[in-house]
Amino acid sequence: MELKYLEVEMDGPVAVVTLSRPERRNAISEEMVVEIGRFFADPPEEAKTIVLRGSGDHFCAGLDLDEHARLRRTPAQFMRMCQKWHWAFDQIQYGGTPVIAAMQGAVVGGGLELAAACHSRVAEPNAFFALPEGQRAIFTGGGATVRVGRIIGPDRMVDMMLAARTLDAKRGYELGLCHEISDEGKSFERAMEIAQSAARHAPLSNYAIVTAIGRINDMSTTDGLFAESLMAGIVQSGPEVAEGLDNFLKRKARRLEPK
Protein backbone atom coordinates (compact mmCIF):
# COMPACT_ATOMS: atom_id res chain seq x y z
CA MET A 1 0.00 0.00 0.00
CA GLU A 2 1.43 3.38 -1.04
CA LEU A 3 1.55 5.78 1.92
CA LYS A 4 1.70 9.56 1.71
CA TYR A 5 0.82 10.72 5.22
CA LEU A 6 1.96 7.79 7.35
CA GLU A 7 5.42 6.34 7.86
CA VAL A 8 5.46 2.72 8.93
CA GLU A 9 8.36 0.66 10.21
CA MET A 10 8.49 -2.68 11.98
CA ASP A 11 10.35 -3.11 15.27
CA GLY A 12 10.05 -6.84 15.94
CA PRO A 13 6.34 -7.58 16.35
CA VAL A 14 5.44 -3.87 16.72
CA ALA A 15 4.48 -1.67 13.78
CA VAL A 16 5.46 1.95 14.44
CA VAL A 17 3.10 4.27 12.57
CA THR A 18 4.01 7.96 12.42
CA LEU A 19 1.68 10.72 11.23
CA SER A 20 4.08 12.57 8.97
CA ARG A 21 2.71 15.99 8.23
CA PRO A 22 4.58 18.06 10.82
CA GLU A 23 4.46 21.27 8.76
CA ARG A 24 0.65 21.19 9.32
CA ARG A 25 1.01 19.83 12.85
CA ASN A 26 -0.28 16.49 11.51
CA ALA A 27 -3.68 18.01 10.72
CA ILE A 28 -5.89 15.48 8.97
CA SER A 29 -7.11 16.11 5.42
CA GLU A 30 -9.76 14.02 3.69
CA GLU A 31 -7.12 12.05 1.78
CA MET A 32 -5.19 11.48 5.00
CA VAL A 33 -8.15 10.12 6.96
CA VAL A 34 -8.84 7.63 4.18
CA GLU A 35 -5.18 6.57 4.26
CA ILE A 36 -5.40 6.08 8.04
CA GLY A 37 -8.53 3.94 7.64
CA ARG A 38 -7.02 1.83 4.86
CA PHE A 39 -3.87 1.20 6.84
CA PHE A 40 -5.63 0.16 10.03
CA ALA A 41 -8.13 -1.98 8.12
CA ASP A 42 -5.27 -4.09 6.86
CA PRO A 43 -2.10 -3.65 8.96
CA PRO A 44 1.01 -5.73 8.20
CA GLU A 45 0.40 -9.41 8.94
CA GLU A 46 3.43 -9.57 11.25
CA ALA A 47 2.27 -6.63 13.43
CA LYS A 48 1.07 -7.98 16.78
CA THR A 49 0.65 -4.48 18.18
CA ILE A 50 0.93 -0.94 16.80
CA VAL A 51 2.38 2.28 18.22
CA LEU A 52 0.86 5.45 16.77
CA ARG A 53 2.72 8.75 17.11
CA GLY A 54 2.93 12.16 15.46
CA SER A 55 6.06 13.64 13.93
CA GLY A 56 7.33 17.01 15.16
CA ASP A 57 6.25 18.83 18.29
CA HIS A 58 2.59 17.79 18.24
CA PHE A 59 0.59 14.58 18.08
CA CYS A 60 -2.21 15.94 15.90
CA ALA A 61 -3.95 19.31 15.33
CA GLY A 62 -7.24 17.75 14.19
CA LEU A 63 -9.20 18.56 11.07
CA ASP A 64 -7.28 20.26 8.25
CA LEU A 65 -8.91 23.67 8.67
CA ASP A 66 -7.22 25.07 5.59
CA GLU A 67 -8.74 22.37 3.36
CA HIS A 68 -12.06 22.74 5.15
CA ALA A 69 -12.13 26.51 4.52
CA ARG A 70 -11.16 26.04 0.85
CA LEU A 71 -13.68 23.30 0.06
CA ARG A 72 -16.73 25.05 1.53
CA ARG A 73 -18.43 21.69 1.94
CA THR A 74 -22.23 21.42 1.85
CA PRO A 75 -23.91 19.81 4.90
CA ALA A 76 -24.22 16.52 2.99
CA GLN A 77 -20.57 16.63 1.91
CA PHE A 78 -19.36 17.26 5.45
CA MET A 79 -21.61 14.56 6.82
CA ARG A 80 -20.09 12.07 4.34
CA MET A 81 -16.64 13.30 5.30
CA CYS A 82 -17.35 12.77 9.02
CA GLN A 83 -18.52 9.26 8.21
CA LYS A 84 -15.10 8.63 6.62
CA TRP A 85 -13.53 9.69 9.93
CA HIS A 86 -15.87 7.35 11.81
CA TRP A 87 -15.00 4.46 9.49
CA ALA A 88 -11.25 5.18 9.75
CA PHE A 89 -11.22 5.40 13.55
CA ASP A 90 -13.40 2.30 13.84
CA GLN A 91 -10.62 0.44 12.00
CA ILE A 92 -8.28 1.53 14.80
CA GLN A 93 -10.59 0.73 17.70
CA TYR A 94 -12.09 -2.49 16.36
CA GLY A 95 -9.47 -3.69 13.85
CA GLY A 96 -8.35 -6.38 16.29
CA THR A 97 -4.75 -5.17 16.80
CA PRO A 98 -3.87 -3.24 19.97
CA VAL A 99 -2.88 0.37 19.21
CA ILE A 100 -0.81 2.35 21.73
CA ALA A 101 -0.63 6.13 21.22
CA ALA A 102 2.47 8.14 22.14
CA MET A 103 1.36 11.76 22.37
CA GLN A 104 3.19 15.05 22.68
CA GLY A 105 2.06 18.68 22.38
CA ALA A 106 -1.36 19.24 20.83
CA VAL A 107 -3.88 16.41 21.02
CA VAL A 108 -6.78 18.56 19.90
CA GLY A 109 -10.06 18.39 18.02
CA GLY A 110 -9.84 15.50 15.58
CA GLY A 111 -6.44 14.69 17.09
CA LEU A 112 -8.16 13.89 20.38
CA GLU A 113 -10.78 11.90 18.47
CA LEU A 114 -7.95 9.90 16.89
CA ALA A 115 -6.28 9.35 20.27
CA ALA A 116 -9.58 8.26 21.82
CA ALA A 117 -9.84 5.43 19.29
CA CYS A 118 -6.48 4.04 20.48
CA HIS A 119 -6.45 1.44 23.23
CA SER A 120 -3.71 2.76 25.45
CA ARG A 121 -2.41 6.34 25.55
CA VAL A 122 0.92 7.57 26.89
CA ALA A 123 1.40 11.34 27.11
CA GLU A 124 4.52 13.49 27.32
CA PRO A 125 4.41 15.97 30.20
CA ASN A 126 3.94 18.71 27.55
CA ALA A 127 0.82 17.13 25.98
CA PHE A 128 -2.40 19.09 26.06
CA PHE A 129 -5.98 18.22 25.21
CA ALA A 130 -8.73 20.43 23.80
CA LEU A 131 -11.88 20.35 21.69
CA PRO A 132 -11.72 23.81 20.06
CA GLU A 133 -14.51 23.11 17.55
CA GLY A 134 -16.81 25.69 19.14
CA GLN A 135 -14.05 28.26 18.77
CA ARG A 136 -13.83 27.45 15.04
CA ALA A 137 -17.62 27.67 14.50
CA ILE A 138 -17.89 23.93 13.79
CA PHE A 139 -18.76 20.79 15.73
CA THR A 140 -16.98 17.53 16.52
CA GLY A 141 -17.26 15.07 13.64
CA GLY A 142 -14.63 12.40 14.19
CA GLY A 143 -16.33 10.48 16.98
CA ALA A 144 -15.71 12.71 20.03
CA THR A 145 -19.35 12.77 21.11
CA VAL A 146 -19.15 9.00 21.48
CA ARG A 147 -15.54 8.25 22.43
CA VAL A 148 -14.44 11.36 24.34
CA GLY A 149 -17.92 11.67 25.87
CA ARG A 150 -17.56 8.13 27.22
CA ILE A 151 -14.10 8.75 28.63
CA ILE A 152 -14.71 12.04 30.42
CA GLY A 153 -18.54 12.01 30.53
CA PRO A 154 -20.87 14.03 28.28
CA ASP A 155 -21.43 16.71 30.92
CA ARG A 156 -17.70 17.41 31.24
CA MET A 157 -17.29 17.35 27.46
CA VAL A 158 -19.97 20.02 27.05
CA ASP A 159 -18.21 22.19 29.62
CA MET A 160 -14.79 21.54 28.04
CA MET A 161 -16.10 22.85 24.71
CA LEU A 162 -18.18 25.75 26.02
CA ALA A 163 -15.57 27.00 28.46
CA ALA A 164 -12.83 26.43 25.83
CA ARG A 165 -10.73 24.48 28.30
CA THR A 166 -7.28 23.26 27.31
CA LEU A 167 -6.29 20.49 29.70
CA ASP A 168 -2.68 19.80 30.56
CA ALA A 169 -1.28 16.28 30.73
CA LYS A 170 -1.94 15.93 34.46
CA ARG A 171 -5.62 16.92 34.14
CA GLY A 172 -5.92 14.72 31.03
CA TYR A 173 -4.55 11.82 33.07
CA GLU A 174 -6.99 12.45 35.90
CA LEU A 175 -9.87 12.32 33.41
CA GLY A 176 -8.61 9.30 31.47
CA LEU A 177 -7.61 11.08 28.25
CA CYS A 178 -4.23 9.48 28.76
CA HIS A 179 -3.45 6.42 30.82
CA GLU A 180 0.08 7.41 31.77
CA ILE A 181 2.37 10.45 31.70
CA SER A 182 5.90 9.47 30.76
CA ASP A 183 9.12 11.11 31.83
CA GLU A 184 10.10 13.97 29.54
CA GLY A 185 11.03 12.77 26.06
CA LYS A 186 10.11 9.17 26.87
CA SER A 187 6.51 8.76 25.68
CA PHE A 188 7.52 6.80 22.59
CA GLU A 189 9.85 4.57 24.61
CA ARG A 190 7.07 3.82 27.13
CA ALA A 191 4.51 3.20 24.37
CA MET A 192 6.99 0.77 22.81
CA GLU A 193 7.44 -1.04 26.14
CA ILE A 194 3.67 -1.46 26.44
CA ALA A 195 3.41 -2.56 22.81
CA GLN A 196 6.27 -5.08 23.14
CA SER A 197 4.74 -6.49 26.31
CA ALA A 198 1.21 -6.73 24.83
CA ALA A 199 2.67 -8.34 21.70
CA ARG A 200 3.59 -11.34 23.88
CA HIS A 201 -0.08 -12.00 24.74
CA ALA A 202 -1.97 -14.69 22.88
CA PRO A 203 -3.32 -13.00 19.72
CA LEU A 204 -6.85 -14.20 20.44
CA SER A 205 -6.75 -12.64 23.93
CA ASN A 206 -5.66 -9.32 22.45
CA TYR A 207 -8.31 -9.59 19.77
CA ALA A 208 -11.00 -10.09 22.43
CA ILE A 209 -9.67 -7.27 24.62
CA VAL A 210 -9.73 -4.69 21.83
CA THR A 211 -12.86 -5.76 19.99
CA ALA A 212 -15.21 -7.03 22.71
CA ILE A 213 -14.99 -4.65 25.66
CA GLY A 214 -16.04 -1.51 23.79
CA ARG A 215 -18.85 -3.30 21.99
CA ILE A 216 -20.13 -5.04 25.12
CA ASN A 217 -20.41 -1.62 26.72
CA ASP A 218 -22.91 -0.73 23.99
CA MET A 219 -25.13 -3.69 24.94
CA SER A 220 -27.75 -4.30 27.59
CA THR A 221 -26.54 -6.11 30.72
CA THR A 222 -28.10 -9.41 29.63
CA ASP A 223 -26.70 -9.22 26.11
CA GLY A 224 -23.33 -8.04 27.38
CA LEU A 225 -22.92 -10.91 29.81
CA PHE A 226 -23.97 -13.38 27.13
CA ALA A 227 -21.51 -11.89 24.62
CA GLU A 228 -18.76 -11.98 27.25
CA SER A 229 -19.35 -15.67 27.92
CA LEU A 230 -19.26 -16.41 24.18
CA MET A 231 -16.05 -14.47 23.70
CA ALA A 232 -14.46 -16.09 26.76
CA GLY A 233 -15.46 -19.54 25.52
CA ILE A 234 -13.77 -18.94 22.20
CA VAL A 235 -10.62 -17.35 23.62
CA GLN A 236 -10.04 -20.00 26.27
CA SER A 237 -10.07 -22.74 23.63
CA GLY A 238 -7.26 -21.00 21.68
CA PRO A 239 -3.96 -22.82 21.08
CA GLU A 240 -1.88 -20.65 23.47
CA VAL A 241 -4.06 -21.28 26.51
CA ALA A 242 -2.27 -24.39 27.78
CA GLU A 243 1.10 -22.61 27.61
CA GLY A 244 -0.23 -19.46 29.30
CA LEU A 245 -1.73 -21.39 32.20
CA ASP A 246 1.22 -23.76 32.48
CA ASN A 247 3.59 -20.79 32.78
CA PHE A 248 1.61 -19.55 35.75
CA LEU A 249 1.21 -22.93 37.40
CA LYS A 250 4.94 -23.69 37.07
CA ARG A 251 5.73 -20.23 38.48
CA LYS A 252 7.37 -19.08 35.23
CA ALA A 253 4.96 -16.18 34.61
CA ARG A 254 5.88 -12.58 35.40
CA ARG A 255 4.65 -11.60 38.89
CA LEU A 256 1.92 -9.01 39.12
CA GLU A 257 3.40 -5.88 40.61
CA PRO A 258 1.70 -2.51 41.08
CA LYS A 259 3.53 0.34 39.29
Ligand code: 1HE
Ligand atom coordinates in the same frame (compact mmCIF):
# COMPACT_ATOMS: atom_id res chain seq x y z
C1 1HE B 1 -3.00 23.77 10.52
C2 1HE B 1 -3.74 23.20 11.57
C3 1HE B 1 -4.99 22.62 11.25
C4 1HE B 1 -1.94 24.00 12.40
N1 1HE B 1 -5.39 22.65 9.95
N2 1HE B 1 -3.43 23.75 9.28
N3 1HE B 1 -7.88 22.14 15.12
C5 1HE B 1 -7.56 23.28 15.75
O1 1HE B 1 -8.36 24.18 15.94
C6 1HE B 1 -6.10 23.44 16.16
C7 1HE B 1 -5.45 24.46 15.26
N4 1HE B 1 -4.00 24.52 15.48
C8 1HE B 1 -3.44 25.09 16.56
O2 1HE B 1 -4.10 25.50 17.51
C9 1HE B 1 -1.96 25.21 16.58
O3 1HE B 1 -1.48 25.12 15.25
C10 1HE B 1 -1.25 24.11 17.40
C11 1HE B 1 -1.49 24.36 18.89
C12 1HE B 1 -1.72 22.72 17.02
C13 1HE B 1 0.28 24.17 17.11
O4 1HE B 1 0.79 25.47 17.35
P1 1HE B 1 2.20 25.87 16.74
O5 1HE B 1 2.53 27.24 17.26
O6 1HE B 1 3.21 24.79 16.92
O7 1HE B 1 1.99 25.91 15.14
P2 1HE B 1 1.23 27.03 14.26
O8 1HE B 1 2.21 28.13 13.93
O9 1HE B 1 -0.06 27.42 14.83
O10 1HE B 1 0.91 26.19 12.94
C14 1HE B 1 1.94 25.82 12.03
C15 1HE B 1 1.32 25.64 10.68
O11 1HE B 1 0.41 24.54 10.72
C16 1HE B 1 0.50 26.85 10.27
O12 1HE B 1 0.58 26.97 8.86
P3 1HE B 1 1.58 28.05 8.18
O13 1HE B 1 1.28 27.93 6.71
O14 1HE B 1 1.21 29.39 8.78
O15 1HE B 1 2.96 27.60 8.54
C17 1HE B 1 -0.90 26.45 10.64
O16 1HE B 1 -1.89 27.09 9.88
C18 1HE B 1 -0.88 24.96 10.32
N5 1HE B 1 -1.90 24.25 11.08
N6 1HE B 1 -3.07 23.35 12.72
C19 1HE B 1 -4.62 23.21 9.01
N7 1HE B 1 -5.78 22.05 12.17
C20 1HE B 1 -13.87 15.70 11.78
S1 1HE B 1 -14.21 17.12 12.57
C21 1HE B 1 -12.86 17.52 13.56
C22 1HE B 1 -12.97 18.95 13.96
C23 1HE B 1 -11.67 19.51 14.43
O17 1HE B 1 -10.63 18.87 14.48
S2 1HE B 1 -11.72 21.15 14.89
C24 1HE B 1 -10.15 21.48 15.59
C25 1HE B 1 -9.17 21.87 14.53
